[in-house]
Amino acid sequence: MLKKLSKVGVMALVAALLLPGLVMASSQGVDDNTITIGSVGVTSGPAAFIGQPYYEGMRAYFQTVNDEGGVLGREIELIHRDDEFDPAQARDHVEELIYDEEVFAIVGQLGTPGVISSAQLVSDSGIPSVYFGSGATELTELGENFFPVQPNYVYEGKLMAKYAVEHFEAENIAVLYQNDDVGRDGIQGIREGLAELDMEDHLNEDAVISHNPNQSDFTAPMQRILVQDPDMVIVFSLSQAASLIVRAAEDFGLEVPMLTTYSNADASFLATIEPSETAPNAIHNLHVMGWLDVDDESLAPLITSMEEYYPDSTINAYTMAGWVAGETFVAGLRNLEGDITWENYIAGMNTLEFTDGLAAEISFEPGVRQGVTFMAVSKVVEEDGEYFFEQLTDFMEF
Amino acid sequence: MHWQIFLQNVFGGIETGSLYALAALGVVLIYRVSDVTNFAQGEMAMFSTFVTYTIWVYSANAGFPYPYIAAFIGALIFSAIFGFLIERIFIRPTSDSSLLGKMIVTLGLILMVNGSAGAIFGTDSHYMQRAITGHIRFGNMIIRPHSFFVIGLAIVIMLVLFYMIKFTMFGVAIRATAQNDKVAKLMGVPTKKVTAFTWIMATMMGAIAGLMIAPATNVYTGMMADIHLKSFIAAVLGGFTSFVGPVIGGLMIGILDNLVGYYISTNWQTVIVYGFLIIILIFKPYGLFGEIPKKKV
CATH class of the missing domain: 3.40.50.2300 (Response regulator)
Incomplete structure (x- = not known):
């Protein structure tokens, strides 16, 4: 009896230890009002000229979405960390975002060295990582939770x-x-x-x-x-x-x-x-x-949004890239069926065919992570x- | 024509090498006075160049007839003040600290100056015109008059420094301060003024170097990264205690870079050139023109 009880006790203990982890891993960063996401990329130092407009574009997109009522009934909150283009810092920040801040997804991580240095961490955790400010070819082979968009x-x-x-x-x-x-x-x-x-x-x-x-x-x-x-x-x-x-x-x-x-x-x-x-x-x-299909009509939402939120900033290709990062993540959310979990988000991204944004077409299939192919x-x-x-x-x- | 290609690579190398030399002379001047290697010389030059660029743009937009000259004069005035402030605020208070401590201060200055430049001037890259625009063609060869200006400037600055150190009272004061600042002070040498003046001069030289370098790199916060590194190598190769050395070292690096890049391989250019320079330093560890320190028994 005692033996049986102890077996049950051990199983209960294991379940108690594992279950919260599983629950947390599948829905972290999501509550009734907010979907919290994270991003790591340079916004200071010599490479800041890339990151500053890039994150302005991304934030402008999320602010626009939030002003229009959010997505899936929730607002998107972006936590950004500056890695100063240092791969070691990038890895630390990604770890912090996943395990301390418990974000739902990594969106638009910027800079090849940082992306590569934190790839194993992202892969092991299983967190969706959507859009990379990088054309590194390795990104196409990192796994099912990686969704590169920029052409490699x-x-x-x-x-x-x-x-x-x-x-x-x-x-x-x-x-x-x-x-x-x-x-x-x-x-x-x-x-x-x-x-x-x-x-x-x-x-x-x-x-x-x-x-x-x-x-x-x-x-x-x-x-x-x-x-x-x-x-x-x-x-x-x-x-x-x-x-x-x-x-x-x-x-x-x-x-x-x-x-x-x-x-x-x-x-x-x-x-x-x-x-x-x-x-x-x-x-x-x-x-x-x-790879961006840019004309007056496709740029209009970005220009309107930037005029509202960042009126003193110049719109350039980096701003557009940040905007597309936001577009891609939200398109994946809108394609999601069921609860907002990592599994359902990845499943939704695997059937995505998004043609309403600045890129000609963003689509993924299971096992296919080529990014944009039309140029x-x-x-x-x-x-x-x-x-x-x-x-x-x-x-x-x- | 093979000889034209050869000469083209040599001329190109001389122009680039002169930029390394210009950038190195300020570092050597400070080293000779205080034994301190100013790792922030490149970033200080970058900051001064941003100021120069701003003056150039504003004076051109304001319709000033000679905006480049206005920018040049503005650069000299600003860098003199900049050098004075750096010495007064960061260097003088650490005068009693170890040599290593002083050098760490200059490393800290790199981050401070770079961060300030980004915050004040932004992170975009800007075009800056050459001192003398245009080029002249000889057959297939292109000669830029600006090259001669840069080379001439490097030689003039080198000669002025050489003369000043060797033949003027101020030069004697610099040498005395460099040898033993405490004894020099007891002998009536105004060592603080000497050090301050040296930093002012070195910063002004950095501003001039930055102005000459900008057309080759654009004006942006990372404009000095590669040039500054190569200017250090030029100074080490030529001899950190010599003013002729960095000029020769800079020219050697510039010319070798181009010749190896053209005749051997652009892939292996850096490895071959710097491998060769290391071999030279094995045989001449104090550089080609550096003085071997003598110890009295």
Whole structure:
């Protein structure tokens, strides 16, 4: 009897220990009035120029949703932690958000190093993590609770290769890429894309040229490109280096189309080049990939919201990215059936086909985490001394 | 034309190397006076450059006929005050602390100055024009007159510092303070003024360096990160106790970077160049022009 009782007691104890954990794990961060979510990303220091508009865009979206009555009868509350672009801090903050703040989801974590450093933690906990301010390819393989949206750089590289040969009809492509995870993913995608199109011979290995992310002198890379006499140059570099490359193209008289990553698809990038002073000719050769289907109509809600909540801020591509992070999370909530639990949210996201937002289409299937796959090419146009990107092609998948 | 490509890489390297040299001279000046390595020199230069940029934009918008000159003069005035305040508020109160303590203070200044710049000027990246705009073509080669201006400026500053330290009374005071500030003080040398003036000069040199560097990097809070690191390497390579050394070291790094990048590999450029520089330092541990410290028995 005592033995039986002790067995029951042990089982009860185990249940008592496990059950609250299970209940908490499946509905934490949700009460009758609020869904609390968390995000980690840089808003101070040298990379703050990305995070500040990004989080303004995200908060503007949630404030708009809340003003309209919330979602599933609840308001969304965002807890943001600044990781100063430090992966160790990012991991600590994600842990704090999951286990101390007990948020329902991580939304829009910003910055590849931080995302990768906290990936195992997110994976182990099973918490939904929706939208990443990162194009890292690893995000597509981390698990069912990860929902990347931004195109990954390998995929973008493949699509760039396709545009290069099909739209630009390039037969002798040169690639200038920054020698880090971003650029290496990009060049891998370009090689894979050309291989799948059976056009590897369009890229001579001598025309694949790297540069350091902080490089300021592009004399040697530009000389190497000119020797190859390419009919197109793909620039897989982020804004700081890419702006100097466009200036170097002007100085050295490179007069072929240049195509750069969607990370540079913003007017603020063009402003850093100051095209009228430094690249009046080369700027007209510049093209950029884009995954946001932006026109006056699709941008109107964002502009209205920003005017209300952040009237002094400029709207740029980072603001839009933050807005899309918010859109994606809320679209998943609206697609959810049953109680607001992690399992039901993930199930809802797995059948999502969201086309009402700034991205052309955001969709997921079980086991498929590719993010946005439709992209278009835009070119730089000038009007009354102002430079901006104008969509040149239709959206296309690889 | 192969020789044109070679010369183009050399010219490009000289221009970039001169920027490293300009940035290094301020660090060396402070080191020679106080043995302190000012790790915040780059961030202080960045802050001064933001002020310069702001003056440039405002004076251009106000229709001032020479906005660049206004910005240049404004930069010198601001940086003199900035250097004075840094020395007075952060450096002088720590004058009795250890060398390591002083250097930690300069590390703290990096965070303070960078954070202040972000809060005051924002985090966007801005274009800044060259001192002399345009370029000249020789066949396929491009020569920027701005390069000669930067190179000339680095050489002039180097010569002025060299002359000042070697041949003026103030130079004697600097050397005396550097050797033993307590004894120098007993001998009537105004060591506090010497140190303050050194910081003012170094900050002004940083402002000039920042102004010359900005066209190559844009003006933003991270503009000095790479240049500052390479300027330190230039100073170590040339010799931290010499004014000629950082200039030669800077030029070597700039030229080698380009030649290795073009003729060998851009992937391995950094490894090869800095590997080579380490080998030089193994044989010349005090740098190419550094003085070997002599101890009296």
